[in-house]
Amino acid sequence: LASFLVPSRNISMFRRLADRLTAATADPMEANIRRLTSLGFSQAQARDALRSTGGDVNRAAELLFASGSGATASAPAVPAPAQDDALHNALEASRQSEEQRRLKEAQEASLQQQRRPRSAANNRAAQAAASRATKSKSPPQRSGSGGLSSHHPGVKVPKKLQHKAKEEQILRCADRLKSHPSAVDTLLRALTTIRKNPQNDKYRRVDKTNAGFQRSLANAPGAEALFLAMNFRPVNNFLILDRAMVDDALLYLGISALEEAKKSTEYQEEKRKLAFVKEFRAIREASDN
Secondary structure (H helix, E strand, C coil): HHHHHHCCHHHHHHHHHHHHHHHHHHCCHHHHHHHHHCCCCCCCHHHHHHHHCCCCCHHHHHHHHHCCCCCCCCCCCCCCHHHHHHHHHHHHHHHHHHHHHHHHCCCCCHHHHHHHCCCCCHHHHHHHHHHHHHHHCCCHHHHHCCCHHHCCCCCCCCHHHHHHHHHHHHHHHHHHCCCCHHHHHHHHHHHHHHCCCCCCHHHHHHHHCHHHHHCCCCCCCHHHHHHHHCCCCEECCCEEHHHHHHCHHHHHHHHHHHHHHHHHHHHHHHHHHHHHHHHHHHHHHHCCC
């Protein structure tokens, strides 16, 4: 068809032109040059860079930017430091605002929980706590009725003085009387007299309303308990020792314990104080006369 439309001498020329156009269109170098020139570099710069990198357009672009070759196109704008600081401050303010909001919500939820009426379980727990507090304030039970000894079998509960043996009662009473010399002397005289005259009812009868008893024995700890340990029994305002209950061994032990009490430091110091007071009163009365 071309031979009919175009003279034969021009056919070869058209073919060569078509081949050149095809080669130019298919050449990747030209496409890469166009990409580099779109960045602002000249064709000569683009071609040289592509030749240096073996046609790698990315490396060619890096080479051109690194070499500082003049590019007519402007590079992408980089945020200024001031803009970075402003962005950071805005993000930090937003974070703090969010934390404050969450804290406020938590506080409001806590207040609502406190204002909310207590549930049945909470009421039962409060009642149980109050019950335990009441029980802890109640006086302890006696050991004979499920008290300390029943709940704690390993604990030895001290017995009262009257539950101990007579001998131990006498020794303890005498020990308590060491700092009361008047009581020690009075009891020692009374027990010695009873031991010498056990058949005489007068010596086995003690009147607690008597002035001598009130002065020497009424306020002395262990004095009346010592009489009871000697088998005296209380009858109204009297302490009475029945003839059948006279125990010479107990009397002997009581006398010995009181004599030992007289040897103690407490007895002797109190005895000296009483002697001083007595002498001082005598001197004062003599001076008054």
